[in-house]
Amino acid sequence: MDFRLTEDQRALRKGVRELLARLFDREALRAAVDAPSLDRELWRELGAAGFFALRLPEEEGGVGLGLPEAVLLFEEAGRVLLPGPLVATHVAAGSVPGAAEGAVVVTDASEGLVPWLDEADVVLGEVEGAVRLRSVDPLTPLHRVPGREHRADLVAVLLTAAEQVGSAGRTTETAVSYAREREQFGQVIGGFQAVKHLCAGMLVRSELARVAVRGAAVTGDPVEIAGAKLLADEAATGNARDCLQVYGGMGFTWEADVHLHLKRAWVRARLRLPAARAEEVVAANL
Template sequence: MRFLLDDEQRDFARSLDAMLGAADTVTATRAWGEGDHGPGRAVWARLADAGVFALPVPRAYEGLGPLPVETAVAFVELGRHAVPGPAVETVAAEALLARLAELGEPEPAKRFLPSLASGAACATLTLPEGGPYALDAEEAGLVFAVADGELRLAPGHARVRRSLDPARRLAAPLPGGELLATGPAVAAAARHATDWAALATAAQALGVGLALLDRTVAYVKQRRQFGTPIGSFQAVKHRLADVLIRLEFARPLVLGAALTMAPGDIAAAKVTAAEAAYGASRAALQLHGAIGYTAEFDLSLWLTKARALRGAWGDPGVWRGRALAGWG
């Protein structure tokens, strides 16, 4: 029993944190939302160099994994730094293709996994248990769609829809396209991919929540009213204490889910981390006051992402149902 990240895993988190901290992800995220993907692509290239997209991919397909714990560790940092792009979706697509290969359909894995693992390609997808929109379909080179027991490479996407989070650009894949696989293995692989999407989203949400808390703690220490920092007021302290409690109890669920990959654990992690992050966003907005309600203030990048991730890959009710079904 040693339910703790090892030194290597902690070093990995620290190095990603340092790398992303120096990469001006705020500018990249804002540009991404305006359709300028260049700066975001540069961040992605660094993530690829760090091996992030190789983590879910088996060694047989030029990956490093599957390493769900390291993937979760990485996604906490992606969330903390508001990294734009279909990172969750790329990981989910990798899990989908890898599981299909395990179930006797290796061709799509051979064809796509090496380039996804190296970061040369990035993917987005829709799955039967997710919503109709694929994140960043206009920018992802590969748009996978699973429906009716078929995996297809979509021929394009419908009109891009705006998310509350400007960095999340949503579009439904167009029907048809190349048929990559069919049969019961597709449905099973899609469920597996949904679990990876939920795990990565949970980890990302945890990072978003931690960033919101850090920024808000810093703000209430320096913002003065009535001649004193507002962080000395008990109403403020208690609200932030509650945010920390929720995040610190979400963290072991996220790491535990990555360790066991049990559907009930993943569901518990998704609902808890997403709601903890959303709770953090509500507290962050309230405690910043009106400045927090502006798009111009950088806090907005995390505030809007927390709301989006709460519902991404299934709303809290869906995941609560799965958590209960997976119990015992």
């Protein structure tokens, strides 16, 4: 089986990257951090571009593509830290009127931890007794529904893993770029063996997770999806930490974006199929 991207898939990824560069660049990211709220105009533009309707059949007004293509979209969303309940709205596009077009924002309360509850037009699941949490990620407001068991939709798990992969890839690129520019002791820090090892390790993590996520998108196997989520969470959090190390003290300042990737990775790792449950799924099938 050939797992390489097709020409159409590469064109889709390129188009989405260009779209997000126009709709949500670094200036928009920092503005969202300073004043966190869901940008409804951005949501509608994503809907118009087919972001939420990607997997709907063409006869239902969708794009007619599959899960492997959706994974590519969500990798790109993870690269730029696109905020909002993207996964829940995408998954609900076929059942909630207006979700496919970006006219309706959907969040999911079936797992106990609920992102963007106050901004959502439709909430899937019961939210009685929901308690607001202080989220570590300034771009992901959270509520918790007490006593709710974690029940994760497999497609939602995989798309969340794809976002983690996109973030892991972005922090790898960021670390390498900084290592080529920052100088200490008369040479760029990318020439130091320790920094080379950090960057190489980041590349290995992100590529291993990317292969696992894309492979699981093709097979749809629940165990492979659980394994992909584990690897993607490790790649996103581990790479963000190592990127901070490459940056040194600068990486820990509010002006740098590295800490935003780490905080989002922490939240995503808890939102769907946390590590302990994913490990149980994988272990039970060994």
